[in-house]
Amino acid sequence: MKIFAVSDLHLSGTASKPMDVFGSEWTGHFDKIKADWLEKVREEDVVLLGGDTSWGMKPEEGLFDVAALAGLPGRKVFVRGNHDFWWNGISRVRAGAPDGTFYFLQNDCVKFGNLIVAGSRGWTSPGSSDFTEHDMALYLREAERFRLAFHEVAKLRQAEDRLLVLMHYPPMGVKQDATLFTRLFEENGVNAVVFGHLHGAAYYPLRSEKNGVRYYLTSCDKTKFSLTEIG
Numbered sequence: 001m002k003i004f005a006v007s008d009l010h011l012s013g014t015a016s017k018p019m020d021v022f023g024s025e026w027t028g029h030f031d032k033i034k035a036d037w038l039e040k041v042r043e044e045d046v047v048l049l050g051g052d053t054s055w056g057m058k059p060e061e062g063l064f065d066v067a068a069l070a071g072l073p074g075r076k077v078f079v080r081g082n083h084d085f086w087w088n089g090i091s092r093v094r095a096g097a098p099d100g101t102f103y104f105l106q107n108d109c110v111k112f113g114n115l116i117v118a119g120s121r122g123w124t125s126p127g128s129s130d131f132t133e134h135d136m137a138l139y140l141r142e143a144e145r146f147r148l149a150f151h152e153v154a155k156l157r158q159a160e161d162r163l164l165v166l167m168h169y170p171p172m173g174v175k176q177d178a179t180l181f182t183r184l185f186e187e188n189g190v191n192a193v194v195f196g197h198l199h200g201a202a203y204y205p206l207r208s209e210k211n212g213v214r215y216y217l218t219s220c221d222k223t224k225f226s227l228t229e230i231g
Contacts, residue, residue, distance in 0.1 A: 001113060003164070004041055004074070004227040005218040006033060007050030007196025008081065011065035017055040023200075025221065032225035034072065040227055041074040046112055047227065050196035050218055051081025051121065051168030062086025063096040070098040077103045077110060079119040081168040081197065105166060107145040108152045116156060118149040119166040122195070125181060127173025142169075143180035150188045164230065165193040170217070174203060176210050186211050192230055194218055 010017070011030060041047060054065035062084060069076055080087040087093055090106040103110045105119030123142040124131050131139075146165075153163060165171075171181035171193055185193060192214040198204050199221055206222060208215045218228045 001115065002040075002042070002045045003048065003115065003230040004037075004045060005048040005050065005166075005194040005216060005230055006037075006220050006223065006227045007168070007194070007218045008052040008199065008220055009033065009049070009065075010052055010055060010083070011068060012055040013065045013068060014056055014061040023221075025225075029220065029225050030068070033220060033227070036226040037072050037074075040229070041072065043073045045074040046115065046117070047072075047074045047076050048117065048164070048166045048194050048218075048230070049076060049078045050166055050194055051079050052083045052196065053078060053081065054084060054086055056086040059086050059088055059092055059096060063093070063098075066096075066102065067098045069102075075101050075103065075112060077105060077117050077119070077166060079105050079166050079168055080121045082121070105149075107148040109149055109156065111156050111161075114158070114161045116153055116161050116163050117166055118146070118153050118163065118190075120145040120149055122146075122167035122169035122171060122181060124169055125172060125179040127175060127177040127179065128170065129173070131173075139180070143184065146181065146184050150184065153188065163188070163190050165190050167193065167195045169197050170195050170204060171215070172210070174205075176208065182210060182213070185213050192216065194230060198222065
């Protein structure tokens with residue numbers, strides 16, 4: 001079983017949101033992602049999708065875009081991004097999934113063999129260029145949601161299990177200062193963290209490591225519309 005990740009697909013099957021307004025590299029971006037996906041992923045593999053999957057505003061619109069992934073191999077694990085307004089109620093989202101290869105995380109986790117994936121949206125954190133005092137309440141709330149997720153992990157985890165975290169926002173700033181998120185990941189023995197959210201010229205390393213935890217930025221434009229294998 002291999003693990004891959006890609007984030008911020010920004011699909012718009014029912015919305016008029018062409019992504020090429022953000023640059024010519026976005027032209028046909030979903031076709032590029034699908035071609036790379038089909039080349040790399042097998043049915044037994046896991047693909048992590050780090051939020052902002054759809055521009056849809058209503059559940060049926062977002063699930064229409066989710067269904068565009070139904071013909072692709074692998075088990076697909078999602079978290080919510082800041083633009084996923086269609087994601088309104090986890091039960092409704094899970095009930096509308098196309099088939100048994102779709103998993104949606106919200107302050108909880110899922111296990112495949114000896115792999116556990118814990119997930120929540122996260123939030124911008126101190127040290128990030130866009131963090132203000134107005135973000136503090138949401139930052140604290142999202143850290144609490146990860147505590148809930150790790151509580152669920154503890155119910156499933158065995159000694160040999162590998163633990164990955166899937167979130168939307170970067171868990172720390174580019175200077176890698178400690179945050180509530182990074183402390184929680186270290187305290188809970190997380191092996192790797194996958195996130196997205198960042199686009200364009202915003203600098204952040206695609207791969208980094210802090211105190212034994214590996215971090216992967218997988219926004220699709222940052223990875224040239226290809227899936228990242230998580231080591």
